[in-house]
Amino acid sequence: MENNVIVVTSGKGGVGKTTTTANVGTGLAKLGKKVCLIDTDIGLRNLDVVMGLENRIVYNLVDVIEGNCRMKQALIRDKRHQGLYLMPSAQTRDKSSVSPGQMVKVIEHLKDEFDYVILDCPAGIEQGFQNAIAGAQRAIVVTTPEVSAIRDADRIIGLLEANGFGQMDLIINRLRPEMVRRGDMMSSDDVVDILGIPLLGIIPDDENVVIATNQGEPLVGGSSPAGIAYSNVVGRIEGQEIPFMNCEKSISFFSRVTGIFHKA
Amino acid sequence: MWFFFRRKSSCQVAKDRLKILLITDRVNCSPEMVELIKKDITKVISKYMKIDTENMEVQISAKKGNSTKGGKAPVLYANIPILDLHKQGGQFL
Numbered sequence A: 001m002e003n004n005v006i007v008v009t010s011g012k013g014g015v016g017k018t019t020t021t022a023n024v025g026t027g028l029a030k031l032g033k034k035v036c037l038i039d040t041d042i043g044l045r046n047l048d049v050v051m052g053l054e055n056r057i058v059y060n061l062v063d064v065i066e067g068n069c070r071m072k073q074a075l076i077r078d079k080r081h082q083g084l085y086l087m088p089s090a091q092t093r094d095k096s097s098v099s100p101g102q103m104v105k106v107i108e109h110l111k112d113e114f115d116y117v118i119l120d121c122p123a124g125i126e127q128g129f130q131n132a133i134a135g136a137q138r139a140i141v142v143t144t145p146e147v148s149a150i151r152d153a154d155r156i157i158g159l160l161e162a163n164g165f166g167q168m169d170l171i172i173n174r175l176r177p178e179m180v181r182r183g184d185m186m187s188s189d190d191v192v193d194i195l196g197i198p199l200l201g202i203i204p205d206d207e208n209v210v211i212a213t214n215q216g217e218p219l220v221g222g223s224s225p226a227g228i229a230y231s232n233v234v235g236r237i238e239g240q241e242i243p244f245m246n247c248e249k250s251i252s253f254f255s256r257v258t259g260i261f262h263k264a
Numbered sequence B: 001m002w003f004f005f006r007r008k009s010s011c012q013v014a015k016d017r018l019k020i021l022l023i024t025d026r027v028n029c030s031p032e033m034v035e036l037i038k039k040d041i042t043k044v045i046s047k048y049m050k051i052d053t054e055n056m057e058v059q060i061s062a063k064k065g066n067s068t069k070g071g072k073a074p075v076l077y078a079n080i081p082i083l084d085l086h087k088q089g090g091q092f093l
Helices: A019-031 A047-051 A061-066 A101-112 A128-134 A147-162 A177-182 A188-195 A208-215 A225-237 A253-258 B008-027 B030-045
Strands: A003-008 A036-038 A084-087 A116-120 A139-142 A166-177 A199-204 B058-066 B072-079 B083-084
Touching: A003 A019, A003 A128, A019 A036, A019 A047, A019 A084, A019 A116, A019 A139, A019 A166, A019 A225, A036 A047, A036 A101, A047 A084, A061 A101, A116 A128, A116 A253, A128 A139, A128 A147, A128 A188, A128 B072, A139 A147, A139 A188, A147 A166, A147 A188, A147 B008, A166 A208, A166 B083, A188 B008, A199 A225, B030 B058
Parallel strands: A003 A116, A003 A139, A036 A084, A036 A116, A139 A166, A166 A199
Antiparallel strands: B058 B072
8 A cells, every 4th residue: 555654743742743643543443444553752652651552562663673572572452443553662772773774674564564554753853753754655744833833843844855755744733722713823724824734634622632641542533522633634544525623713703794704 | 904903913923923933944044144144235235325224124034936835935035225325335334
């Protein structure tokens, strides 16, 4: 399959890369896809905790690369979802224990066996980032509607372009519709306009994300706002046409009276 | 339009800041460098005419063009009000 290796990246830390990786991966598995998630943040692994699989780690990515175990031994199967696997990162090593070439080899092994390979990229633009993007053909750029996150996302998009990425899609995380309406937060249109890559999803700020992370069970597919938004993202990755939530436009008095500036 | 009557929203402030920030990021040109360019332009033009250095603007901004990213290409924009066209050898500093 073409373009089935996706890297989730953002530049800035704490904008929701790991949460997005976990939810997109789980969502695709719920649609019956065979999915492998790879945590590439060596030294600071987190994806296992968000997925609720932290107690099942025996081997990790660095063990596979160094030949201490076979690929199959390091992959953790998520018992709750058929076809969902996690390759955890090493906690006690650092980024220099993996090279981009080695990552490419690992992905070459996995990409024929899985419908999707999704890489959770570390924050920053150093070696961890270079490792994470090495084997991918497609990127999901996660940002929040804040100046610092958008600036970093723009830098990341530039670096991905320079590395030959053809397909880059944007997820705007933690959007607060009531703040957008007040004019105190950039809208998704503003962010798309600035960054200039296609929009893949808008995830509203939702406290259920924290609850889901506490419990180690991604909320995709649930009835919470973020759960629905992530389901929509998954559908769009699978090629479905799903309209974006339109809850953020500021309604001015003039347009309210005339009704001509807003379609329903 | 109706938004003329409102104060500038923090969203608009963020957008304006980002616009300048990203363009200087993309062309790898720092605000200090723009400041240096501004000084040099002032120096050169002051040789020929008296200009209003207080109110001149020099900035790198975006112009719709054929660049890939966001369809915007960076341009160096300078707005230099002239005080006296005929005054030769005006102020140098």
